[in-house]
Structures are given as structure tokens and as C-alpha cells.
Amino acid sequence: xxxxxxxxxxxxxxxxxxxxxxxxxxxxxxxxxxxxxxDIIIFAALFAAYAVLSGETAGGPTAADLFDKKHVLIxxxxxxxxxxxxxxxxxxxxxxxxxxTYLWMAITFILGATFLxxxxxxxxxxxxxxxxxxxxxxxxxxxxxxxxxxxxxxIGLCWLIVMLLQVATLGFxxxxxxxxxxxxxxxxxxxxxxxxxxxxxxxxAHL
Amino acid sequence: MSTEIEAQGMSPGAHVRTxxxxxxxxxxxxxxxxxxxxxxxxxxxxxxYPPGVPILLGVLAIAQMGIHLVFFLHxxxxxxxxxxxxxxxxxxxxxxxxxxxxMIIMAHLNHNMMPMDRLMQMQR
Numbered sequence: 001x002x003x004x005x006x007x008x009x010x011x012x013x014x015x016x017x018x019x020x021x022x023x024x025x026x027x028x029x030x031x032x033x034x035x036x037x038x039d040i041i042i043f044a045a046l047f048a049a050y051a052v053l054s055g056e057t058a059g060g061p062t063a064a065d066l067f068d069k070k071h072v073l074i075x076x077x078x079x080x081x082x083x084x085x086x087x088x089x090x091x092x093x094x095x096x097x098x099x100x101t102y103l104w105m106a107i108t109f110i111l112g113a114t115f116l117x118x119x120x121x122x123x124x125x126x127x128x129x130x131x132x133x134x135x136x137x138x139x140x141x142x143x144x145x146x147x148x149x150x151x152x153x154x155i156g157l158c159w160l161i162v163m164l165l166q167v168a169t170l171g172f173x174x175x176x177x178x179x180x181x182x183x184x185x186x187x188x189x190x191x192x193x194x195x196x197x198x199x200x201x202x203x204x205a206h207l
Numbered sequence: 208m209s210t211e212i213e214a215q216g217m218s219p220g221a222h223v224r225t226x227x228x229x230x231x232x233x234x235x236x237x238x239x240x241x242x243x244x245x246x247x248x249x250x251x252x253x254x255x256y257p258p259g260v261p262i263l264l265g266v267l268a269i270a271q272m273g274i275h276l277v278f279f280l281h282x283x284x285x286x287x288x289x290x291x292x293x294x295x296x297x298x299x300x301x302x303x304x305x306x307x308x309x310m311i312i313m314a315h316l317n318h319n320m321m322p323m324d325r326l327m328q329m330q331r
């Protein structure tokens with residue numbers, strides 16, 4: 001058993017303060033984690049706006065009129081499944097298996113794109129009903145909150161394509177694997193935000 | 208795991224941070240599916256005392272966020288995660304302040320505001 005393994009197993013090799021600089025991967029992960037937390041704080045502000053304005057429908061359609069639970073369940077399933085396939089993709093990457101990395105990441109992309117197209121179809125349906133963001137304060141808050149999440153998913157999909165191109169051209173370099181790791185964190189964090197969205201916006205509408 | 212990935216930025220002999228196993232992702236998925244279905248069920252059932260449903264939904268959502276943090280984002284109490292945990296605690300604090308603070312303030316303002324029709328009359 002090496003010294004590092006002993007310290008992981010709880011042996012007292014050296015105190016944390018004496019172990020020298022953390023590995024680059026830990027530092028990069030920490031920096032990206034700080035970004036994710038600040039992103040979540042943006043979402044918290046939008047959630048607060050939605051919570052305050054959700055009753056202000058100005059005589060327009062209410063949340064209970066507009067939202068379809070089955071639709072949301074399918075969206076949730078897509079996003080959750082894509083989170084897991086993204087995890088499988090990063091495992092495949094760790095074991096240096098290029099083909100299954102491509103496979104899992106392609107599935108992740110398809111599931112994410114399905115989620116996005118479901119959301120776009122919901123939005124366009126609402127717009128065609130005259131329930132656009134200009135109709136009431138409730139709808140403004142709804143489109144801002146859910147739209148920002150959708151925008152994040154769109155950015156995530158673009159990032160995923162860039163990552164796949166980097167794997168194809170640069171291979172599994174440490175740099176690429178760190179970026180891939182950060183992408184995974186981003187994708188899982190979006191799923192956490194979505195839990196808040198479906199609970200507060202969609203399930204809260206029918207209470 | 209190829210050695211080149213381990214080489215950069217790693218102190219000699221240090222472990223590459225693990226990203227869970229396929230099994231841990233599947234366990235996380237199982238919990239997440241159960242909690243999601245439970246919250247969809249809770250919002251549409253008559254079995255539960257209605258005023259208690261929002262609290263139940265909140266509990267289920269927070270539990271699922273915890274599951275995602277542990278099984279997908281791999282937040283743990285490992286020594287190299289100390290900073291991440293501290294940042295997370297601060298993040299949760301700010302989020303709580305922002306959301307509940309706004310709700311309390313706005314509810315209070317709404318409560319103290321003159322009814323809209325009387326306000327309109329005064330402006331004439």
C-alpha cells in the first residue's frame with residue numbers, strides 16, 4: 001500500500017496542510033464548481049421572481065391552465081437519462097475507451113436535444129395561444145426562468161459537440177479530460193436546476 | 208487509466224480522483240427516478256392532506272438534489288473536497304437568503320398595500 005493509498009484509507013500520513021499543492025484536476029474542478037454555484041445563484045434570483053409573480057396573471061391564463069404534467073414528466077425523464085449517460089461517458093473516457101465515449105456522449109446529446117425540442121414545442125404552443133411573455137407578469141417570470149434553463153441546455157449541447165471534436169482531434173490528453181470533467185459537472189448541475197423547475201413551476205401549478 | 212492522464216499535475220503516487228462507478232450512477236438513477244415519480248404522484252393524489260403537499264414536494268425535491276450531488280456530482284467528505292463543501296454551504300446560504308428573503312419581503316409589501324381599486328380612485 002502506497003503512502004497516498006494509506007492517506008485515502010484514513011491513515012495519518014501527513015496533515016492536509018503539509019501535502020503540497022492539490023492536483024490540477026482538483027483545482028480545476030474547484031474553480032468550475034465556484035462558477036456553477038454562481039450560476040445557481042442566478043437561477044435562485046429567477047426562482048424568487050417566479051415565486052413572487054406566479055399569481056399575477058393579469059386576467060390571463062393561470063399556471064394550472066397552461067401546464068401539462070405528462071409533458072413535463074417526459075422532459076424530466078430525458079434530462080435525467082442524459083445525466084446518467086453523461087456519467088457513463090466520463091467513465092468510458094477514464095478507461096480510455098474512445099468508441100464507447102462517443103457512443104454515450106452521442107446518446108447524451110440526443111436526449112438533451114429531445115428535451116430542448118420538447119421545451120421549444122411547449123413554448124411555441126403557448127405563444128400560439130397568446131400566452132407569451134408579454135401577457136402577464138407570471139408569464140414573463142415563467143419564460144425568463146425556464147428560458148434561461150433552456151439556454152443553458154443549448155450552451156451545454158454546443159459544448160458537448162466541441163468536446164467530442166476535441167477528443168477526435170486531440171485525443172485523451174489530460175487537458176481534454178479535465179474539460180470533459182467540467183462539462184459533466186455543468187450537465188449534472190443543469191439537472192439539479194431542473195428539479196427546482198419541475199417542482200416549483202410545473203407541480204406547484206396544480207396544487 | 209492511461210499513465211499520461213495521471214502524469215500532469217499529480218503529485219507522485221497520488222490517486223486519480225475517482226468518478227464513481229457504473230453501479231453508483233445506476234443507484235443514483237434509481238433513487239432519482241423513485242423521488243421524481245413520488246413528487247409527480249404527490250402533486251396529483253387525494254391521499255395526502257392537501258396543505259401538506261407543498262412541504263412534501265419541497266422535501267422530495269431537496270432529497271433529489273442531494274442524491275444528484277452525491278451520486279452524479281460526486282460531492283463527498285473526502286479531504287480534497289473540503290473547499291467544494293464549504294463553497295456549497297455558502298451557495299446554499301445565499302440561495303436561501305435570496306429566495307426566502309424575496310418571498311417574505313414581497314408578501315409583506317402585498318399585505319400592506321392598499322387595494323388596487325382604491326389606489327386607482329386616489330389617482331383620479
